[in-house]
Amino acid sequence: MTDFTLWDIVRNLLLAGRWTVVLSLIAFAGGACVGLMLTLLRMGGLWPIRWLVRLYVDLFQGTPLLMQLFLAYFGAAVLGFDISAWTAASVALTLFTSAFLCDIWRGCVEAVPSGQWQAARVLGLNYLQSMRHVILPQALRLAVPPTVGFSVQVIKGTALASVIGFVELTKAGTMLNNAAFAPFTIFALVALGYFILCYPLSRYARYLERKLYGAGSR
Amino acid sequence: MALVAVNDLHKSFGDLEVLKGIDLEIEAGEVVSVIGRSGSGKSTFLRCLNQLEHHDWGTIHLADQRLDGGAMSPGELSQNVGMVFQSFNLFPHKTVIENVMLAPVVVKQTPRAEARQIAEQMLDKVGMLEKIDAYPAQLSGGQQQRVAIARALAMQPKVLLCDEVTSALDPELVGEVLHVLESLAAEGMTLILVTHEMKFARDVSHRVVFMHHGHIHEAGDPQTLFTQPKTPELSQFIASIL
Ligand SMILES: Nc1ncnc2c1ncn2[C@@H]1O[C@H](COP(=O)(O)OP(=O)(O)OP(=O)(O)O)[C@@H](O)[C@H]1O
Ligand SMILES: [Mg+2]
Numbered sequence: 001m002t003d004f005t006l007w008d009i010v011r012n013l014l015l016a017g018r019w020t021v022v023l024s025l026i027a028f029a030g031g032a033c034v035g036l037m038l039t040l041l042r043m044g045g046l047w048p049i050r051w052l053v054r055l056y057v058d059l060f061q062g063t064p065l066l067m068q069l070f071l072a073y074f075g076a077a078v079l080g081f082d083i084s085a086w087t088a089a090s091v092a093l094t095l096f097t098s099a100f101l102c103d104i105w106r107g108c109v110e111a112v113p114s115g116q117w118q119a120a121r122v123l124g125l126n127y128l129q130s131m132r133h134v135i136l137p138q139a140l141r142l143a144v145p146p147t148v149g150f151s152v153q154v155i156k157g158t159a160l161a162s163v164i165g166f167v168e169l170t171k172a173g174t175m176l177n178n179a180a181f182a183p184f185t186i187f188a189l190v191a192l193g194y195f196i197l198c199y200p201l202s203r204y205a206r207y208l209e210r211k212l213y214g215a216g217s218r
Numbered sequence: 219m220a221l222v223a224v225n226d227l228h229k230s231f232g233d234l235e236v237l238k239g240i241d242l243e244i245e246a247g248e249v250v251s252v253i254g255r256s257g258s259g260k261s262t263f264l265r266c267l268n269q270l271e272h273h274d275w276g277t278i279h280l281a282d283q284r285l286d287g288g289a290m291s292p293g294e295l296s297q298n299v300g301m302v303f304q305s306f307n308l309f310p311h312k313t314v315i316e317n318v319m320l321a322p323v324v325v326k327q328t329p330r331a332e333a334r335q336i337a338e339q340m341l342d343k344v345g346m347l348e349k350i351d352a353y354p355a356q357l358s359g360g361q362q363q364r365v366a367i368a369r370a371l372a373m374q375p376k377v378l379l380c381d382e383v384t385s386a387l388d389p390e391l392v393g394e395v396l397h398v399l400e401s402l403a404a405e406g407m408t409l410i411l412v413t414h415e416m417k418f419a420r421d422v423s424h425r426v427v428f429m430h431h432g433h434i435h436e437a438g439d440p441q442t443l444f445t446q447p448k449t450p451e452l453s454q455f456i457a458s459i460l
Binding site for chain 2: 113115116118119121122123124125126129133134137138141
């Protein structure tokens with residue numbers, strides 16, 4: 001059991017870390033697409049649609065990500081779909097991300113003054129045209145810092161995918177530890193891995209926020 | 219036939235009846251000032267005219283065409299009725315020329331080159347041609363309001379609604395905006411203005427409408443209306459603002 005060098009551990013963690021990055025990217029890109037659609041429906045759809053979107057957001061925000069992963073993985077199996085841990089993790093994290101981004105973005109859209117909607121309406125723009133040319137560009141400016149900030153939550157969220165057997169950073173750490181039994185070293189390295197991914201993002205989010213609110217005017 | 223014909227217009231917000239039956243006809247080229255106390259329903263009336271608010275009862279016709287009740291799409295409405303707001307509401311992320319070009323390009327699908335030409339023409343009209351590439355935040359209030367007027371004109375509406383367009387301005391900037399409105403009036407633009415600038419209402423408008431508690435309480439040519447008010451409410455109002 002002692003034939004693991006530190007380099008072996010690091011190398012294995014780095015290899016598995018790739019999957020953490022890939023899963024995060026999938027979850028974030030997928031979550032952004034679904035989240036944008038949900039935001040548009042939430043703001044402009046008919047009331048039953050708005051209500052459904054709100055329910056969706058509340059459900060995903062009000063339950064642990066771990067349960068969502070279990071449901072996606074084992075639930076799909078119960079329903080007769082044989083899906084891989086990959087698919088289950090991607091789907092669950094995408095939905096989770098979309099719910100939070102939808103909520104963040106709704107707040108940003110609502111923060112655009114109502115006079116902007118009225119001006120667009122009076123100039124003849126319909127809902128989608130107003131959104132596209134007037135509201136979203138302004139909401140986007142407001143949305144960047146909290147969105148970048150939330151990406152940190154997504155990265156950390158991918159750690160939970162280890163429980164359904166998806167081999168990413170955390171799962172690799174557990175497996176290495178079973179073989180090498182050096183929990184302190186291994187999990188410290190795992191934590192460091194997440195920190196290296198997340199820290200620049202949270203710094204960047206803070207920088208963007210300062211730039212947005214600090215500089216004062218538009 | 220009048221350009222704008224408003225018939226028995228009613229509007230309530232919940233239990234509050236704000237418009238209690240407005241009848242008004244406006245000829246093409248006419249400049250009408252709407253005055254009245256705060257809360258008398260002036261803005262609501264204007265907002266019904268371009269369907270920013272949906273009234274509960276009554277009809278609005280423009281050039282013999284029904285305008286209300288979903289008879290016109292927002293796109294059609296915007297080519298009939300333009301509006302300028304007290305708070306300018308320019309799009310802060312777009313330059314002056316982009317602000318003015320947006321609706322013609324997006325709504326009317328005017329080719330960009332042509333839209334730009336129209337936009338420059340309108341900006342020239344309001345004296346803002348030199349600031350074409352500035353962002354709204356780089357402009358004074360008076361300049362922003364003049365751009366907002368150009369933006370509304372770029373859709374070539376038949377009527378321009380102005381809701382207290384000088385009220386948010388520093389006193390020294392009011393004149394430049396009123397001057398633009400005056401030149402529009404001289405060109406024959408049909409204008410409906412809610413205003414607290416009584417001198418302007420008297421000098422420029424053809425007709426003044428005094429609103430009181432959701433009714434048109436008194437209306438007439440400015441000279442007579444201001445010097446010989448018929449109702450005590452109007453006398454009081456005139457006294458209160460002098
Ligand atoms: N969206 C709304 N919801 C509820 N009440 C409203 C709404 N808009 C206006 N009101 C009410 O309707 C009444 C008339 O408002 P309106 O804005 O038309 O008055 P106004 O004559 O333009 O006054 P001001 O000179 O202060 O602008 C006011 O009592 C106002 O509180
Ligand atoms: Mg008003």
